[in-house]
Amino acid sequence: MGFFPIFISLLAAVTIAFAFAAQTLRVLGLPFAFQRRRTSREKRILLLDRTAKEQERYEKAHNQDKDDEDDWQKIESSVVGSAANGTKADPDWHGFVGFLHPFCNAGGGGERVLWAAIRATQKRWPEAICVVYTGDNMDKDIILQRVKDRFNIHLHPPRVHFLYLTTRYYVLSTTYTRFTLLGQSLGSLIMAYDAFTLLVPDIFIDTMGYAFSLGLCSILFPEVPTAAYVHYPTISTDMINSLNPGGQGVNAGSGSGLRGMVKREYWTLFAKLYCRVGSTVDVIMTNSTWTQAHIKKLWSPYRNHRGQTTDHDIDIVFPPVAVEELEEAVQITEASEQKRGPYMLYIGQFRPEKNHPLILEAFSTFMKNRPSLPTWRNEKPRLVLIGSVRDSHDQRRVYKLRLLARELNVADSVEFVCDATWPQMLDWMRRASVGVNGMWNEHFGIGVVEYQAAGLISVVNNSGGPKLDIVVDIDGKPTGFHASTADEYAQGFLKALSLPPDETLAMRHRARKSSQRFTDGGFAEKWVENMNRLVQLQTSRANR
Structure with missing residues (x-):
């Protein structure tokens, strides 16, 4: 046997x-x-x-x-329902x-x-x-x-x-x-x-x-x-x-x-x-x-x-997702467009399944083949990777990603922001134009919703939650782009950064409208x- x-x-x-x-x-x-x-x-x-x-x-x-400790409004009693014996569930339950x-x-x-x-x-x-x-x-x-x-x-x-x-x-x-x-x-x-x-x-x-x-x-x-x-x-x-x-x-x-x-x-x-x-x-x-x-x-x-x-x-x-806060903190207007650059933002923990190498390869392909981007006043595109570093294993991954960026000759155009605070993330979402997600079969994608709430145009993996629930058509028009391979991501970056100003602004507003389905409330x-x-x-x- x-x-x-x-x-x-x-x-x-x-x-x-x-x-x-x-x-x-x-x-x-x-x-x-x-x-x-x-x-x-x-x-x-x-x-x-x-x-x-x-x-x-x-x-x-x-x-x-x-009552003044927090301005959070209580959930209405209409969602309390009835207990098993037919009486109202106890709002003072103290278990x-x-x-x-x-x-x-x-x-x-x-x-x-x-x-x-x-x-x-x-x-x-x-x-x-x-x-x-x-x-x-x-x-x-x-x-x-x-x-x-x-x-x-x-x-x-x-x-x-x-x-x-x-x-x-x-x-x-x-x-x-x-x-x-x-x-x-x-x-x-x-x-x-x-x-x-x-x-x-x-x-x-x-x-x-x-x-x-x-x-x-x-x-x-x-x-x-x-x-x-x-x-x-x-x-x-x-x-x-x-x-x-x-x-x-x-x-x-x-x-x-x-x-x-x-x-x-x-x-x-x-x-x-x-x-x-x-x-x-x-x-x-x-x-x-x-x-x-x-x-x-x-x-x-x-x-x-x-x-x-x-x-x-x-x-x-x-x-x-902090949709309401992002709506308040990040403007989507013609004036705010002047503060944005051709920056691609990837918010995600530095874990293997997030597939940061794929995005680095895609960015390298994009940088090699990109035409001029007159909309951005010839500013140089940047890829910004934001994520928490939990332990020594994550630290090694970040180190290897830095090495990969050098091997791909894009190190000068890639920025790593580890363990960013919320104000730092807000600052980047005001400045960036594109939001990126590289994980195959991402179960949901909170970061993608944050992109949309901040008005970023998303380029996400053609699978899982980003495809089925988040980056979907609103009012019959797209809120972003889907991709699977490095070449497809590179094309997505190019499409997102090459839109005419009026369509860019319109897509940002559609993305924000999409995000309103995922509020804290x-x-x-x-x-x-x-x-x-x-x-x-x-x-x-x-x-x-």
Whole structure:
């Protein structure tokens, strides 16, 4: 018997064992669950005491009434709905909401979702306490200050607490040289166990994509409602199909040969595990049409079998974008056009999937072949790469990108802005003309919406959220351009920078109109609607 049949047999056995382990784990986990509930009561008392003391200090420091602390308007009670027993859901619900987000200080679009979700929760349920399970062992004031600087989101500090995980190592991709997806997913079980040893919340929400942690919660603590905000599926049919010749993405075309066959079977079996775990989640939110379609395809058959499907199952909740603030801060007028240059702006974390090398190659092609651009008074085009640098791996990526820019002879026309503050980003969005996105199957694309709100003409990948939800025709006319290859991007840059002034201004206005579908207020309303379902479930289960 060869290696391949043995490997597949072993993997299938692991899959079957995992699939039927829930009841065993529930029984074996009873002593742990009982102990965690008792310990959590003690932890709650400590957190409540800390909250009261911080609230007292906060009020003294601000010397103002609670209603004046923030000019955020409350979400209307019309979205509150009814509780399971037919009565109105309690607006004064004061439970603990646990958010699993081990990289909460990363500064990306996923983090903006987290902080906007906490802000919406605080405004709707001001007595609730939001707890973030994170591996970023930093002082609370430092984290919340960065939230203000990076996202301009102001939270009520006394009712936000951070519980620090010591097991984040187990969900890092670098921890596993082989079978990374399975390793990270099993590692998330260890991390979730770590979280529950710190505090068992009343509601448990994963905002980073660790679905297995929600499955563990549903097994050990069935009374705790769970929710997933899915930025992208851990595994998808697109991902499996990318192994085929001509596929796209990090693993494009790697499905040939023995190793490719093993990977394909491994991913297929892992997808079945992922689907089973997804069937246990109470409330599911996805960030885009693309993500919703994939999660429905993966999870709905299993959820139907378990009777989990509801009228609101797998809801689209578009991520929050600072559209209103950008509209106020960035003008789109004939006068403001004089302040813009032929600058191309790429806002995105320095991660491999963002495909910065493709954009550098496209920019190099554009610079070699571009004709004169009289509209821009012969100003020299520039490519500006803005992104957060999370760790040493990101630092190495930036270093390699700088080297690539030199190899492509465009280093003098490329600028790197690492860990930019919100004012810095605003300044560049006022000055730039084009917004760029290079990621294949970007699940949504908050940066692209920011481009549109600032009036930038987008040149984005012809896939995922940017294609399906964001850079779409408005009033029957385009708001930007789609591309897949370096040559297509270069052509997109040329088209965007060669438009006549009147059409440039008209497209900027259409782009802004498009962005108005993705406001902070729209996100807050949808978040509260789904959060209310969780509060209803928690109240109902607690009263059993």
